[in-house]
Amino acid sequence: MTDERTSRDRCSWHYLVLLGLLCQGFACQQWLMALVFGGLWWWAIRASRPVTRVPEPVEAVLLTVCLWVAYQLAPRVGIVWFASVSNALVLYQLLRLAERAGRRKRYFSAAVAVTQIAVGAQAVFDYRFALILIGALALLPATLRELEASRHGVVIRPRAALPRWREAALLFFFMGAFFVLFPRTHVSTYRSRLGMVHGGQQREIDMGESADDEGDLMVFRIEGEDIGYLRCLALDVFDGSTWRASPKMYREVGRPHSNERDRAVHRQVKVLAHKVLRTALPVDGAVLDMRGDYTQWPILAEHGGAMMPLPLRRPSTYYYWTRPGPLVCSLSPDQRRRYTAVPEVSAGVRQWTMSTVGEGLGPREQAERLVQRFRTEFTYQLGAPVLRSDTALEEFLLVRKEGHCGRYASALSALLRTRNIPARVVLGYLPSEENAFGGFYNVRTRHAHAWSEAWFEDEGWVTLDATPVGESIPRERRRLSLTLYEWVEFVWYSKIVEFGFAEQIRLAGGITHTMQAALTTVLGTRAGLVLAVVLVGALTVVRKLRDRYPRKGAGTSRQRAAFARNFYGRFLRLLRREHHVKRASQTPLEFLSGLRGAEYPRGEDAEVVTRQFCRVRYAESPLSDVEEAEIGAALDRIRRRSE
Structure with missing residues (x-):
């Protein structure tokens, strides 16, 4: 009688099963699948019939076969095994709804629903995750209470089925503990919420070409102090108009796995548009160590940056420790020849250079003179007219005197080479959009930048930026609403969605340090001991008074x-x-x-x-x-x- 009534009148168990089916649909990364599973849930309830007893051995065999088939199909369809197995359990849930399952089967069905909720939480990253959490906190205790009441022939009131605050707090605590102990695992069906980003980062610079605004696509977010130029690639071959990267620039020169982090600063980078970066991992300074949730080991290339052996396949998070400043290294004779090679320039270019650097100056002073002249006599301008490829450098220096950052980096590097100073063009990003709440930077495609690097004895590769200060270079100001929204989004994705092993270690270390400091404060001083005794006594008195004089309506x-x-x-x-x-x-x-x-x-x-x-x-x-x-x-x- 009770089972028939609770099957006909939808109860918490029905809605818990629905929540599990919706989560399973979200795990497929499609709203359509969630809607299909929701429709099947409605159909199964409408088509429910009296209990039909299936022999338990037959039921066990069928369920085992379905799970085995789903497990075997997982690698073939490109998803992890637990997501595939959870898909097989959708049929089990629908059959339980349609047959008006008894109490024992409902208990097992509730466990299946919890499993599907857990699987869905691996793929849901936005506001739906919070809604799923709230739904689970409300429906799971209510379902268990209703099933327990049905054992005693009682139809529980809907309001009585709602969880009490203590139960909800305890459940929330265990959910949080599970989240901390078992971080999120990315299923292979996960795609960037930014969609498919075609193209990729620029790999060459033509001085003669014009340049427009690069757009507003968010590429990555970076967190840290005193963040400077973030390098992705360097160009070392110049043909008089175009700079390109030779294969030697990708040569591995080391691995970022040093334990010497003295005077190093820490950065955290959340890559969003991975197809823009391809293999590049934007970094600044001299990288000492790197950690992340990637499946490949990064390398340090000759261009001074970090990169992956293969292109990034999904959004990811990485951390690195760096020493800001020049990249200290020596140059081999072959490298010195390569970094000083430059085509013959015109007499006008040679005269312009000599009038700038003069006579008797060292390499560093000559470079600073060139940078200063570009910054004071030239204009930063996107969309500047196209230059002739055969006379691009001369036309830029003597006629146009305006252009984008690529022209300034190309011209400065070429002029340095004419003075026999090793130089190259560096491509990367210059962060300028700082979030006032979170202390991180939003780096978008329009923050892409090009600058020069010159090699000096006893210093190494030094950053030189000849680009005059333009509208896109100063620190940007964002509306308060956007700044707050981006901070919440950053915290959500970096602290919740991307919570992993590295975060576990830091959290455990922070808790241990806090507990040790608290114990030292309490047990190490007389005032701490007195405070602890007073707190324990106050809690005891409050509890006694609450039991003796309960609030009206309480208890x-x-x-x-x-x-x-x-x-x-x-x-x-x-x-x-x-x-x-x-x-x-x-x-x-x-x-x-x-x-x-x-x-x-x-x-x-x-x-x-x-x-x-x-x-x-x-x-x-x-x-x-x-x-x-x-x-x-x-x-x-x-x-x-x-x-």
Whole structure:
């Protein structure tokens, strides 16, 4: 009777199953699948029929076969095994809804729903994750309470099924502990929420070409202090108009796995548009160590930056420790020839250079003179006219005197080479959009930048930026609403979505350090000991006062439960005198059924006490004065018989 009613009238179990099916649909990275599973849930409830008993061995075999097939298909369709197995359990859930499953099967179905919720949480990263969490906190305790009440033949009230604040807090604590101990695992179906980004980072610079705004696509976010020029690639071959990177620039010169982090600063980078970066990992300074959630090991290339052997396949997070400043290294004879090679320049270019650097200056002073002249006499301009490829350098220096950052980096590097100073063009990003709340930088495609690097004895590769200060270079100001939104988004993705092993280590270290400091403060000083004693005493007094003088309306459910245990316990003690003992495995209704089978003379009184106990204890229904008097009279009649 109870099972039929709770199947016909949708209860918390139905909605918990629905939440699991929706999460499974979200795990497929498609709203369509979530809508399909939701429609199948509605159809299964509408088409429900009386319980049909399937032999348990047959059911176990069918379920095992379905799970095995799903496990085997997982690598073929490109998803992780637990997501594929969870898909196979969708059919199991629909069958349970359609057949009006009994209590035991509903318990197992609830466990399956929780599993599907956990799988869906691996692929849901936006506001839906918070909605799923709230739904699970509300539906799971309610489902368990309803299933427990059904054991005693009680239909629980919807309001009584809602979780109490202590239960919700305890469940939230265990969910948080599970989240910390078992970080999120990316399923292979995960795609960037930014979509497919075609093209990629620029790999060459033509001085003659014009340049437009690069757009507003968010490429990555970086967190740290004193962040400077973020390099991705360097160009070392110049043909008079175009700079390109030779294969030697990608040559591995080391691995970023040094434990020497003295005077190093820490950075955290969240890559969003991985197809823009391809293999590049933007870094600044001299990188000492790197960690991340990537599956490849990064390398340090000759261009001074970090890169992956293969292109990035998904958005990822990496951390690195660096020493800001020049890249200290020596140059081989072959490298020196390569970094000073330059085509013959015109007489006008040579005269312009000599008028700038003069005579008798060292390499560093000559470079600074060139940078200063570009910054004071030239103009930064996107969309500047196209230059002729065969005379691009001369036309830029002597005629146009305006252009984008690529022209300035190309011209400066070429002029340095004419002075026999090793130089190259570096491509990367110059962060200028700082979030005032989070202390991180949003780096977009329009923040792409080009600058020069010159090699000096005893210094190494030094950054030189000849680009005049333009509109896109100063620190940007964002609206307060956008700044706050981006901070919340950054915290969500960096602290929740991308929570992994590295975050586990830092969290554990922070907790350990805090506990040690607290214990040292409390146990190491007399004031700390006194404070601890006062706090313990205050908590004890507050608890005693709360128990003695409860708030109005507080503890109502506890009082009902205590009252129910009181009169039902008295009922069991009276029956024990007549050798009717309730086993621990029996429910109240099962014990009542046993009394009827034993033809207990006061069966009607026993039924009154049992039914009222189940209603008060599990349905949390209040008793009227008449009902309390009825229970008391029934217990008195049972007592007189037992005497």
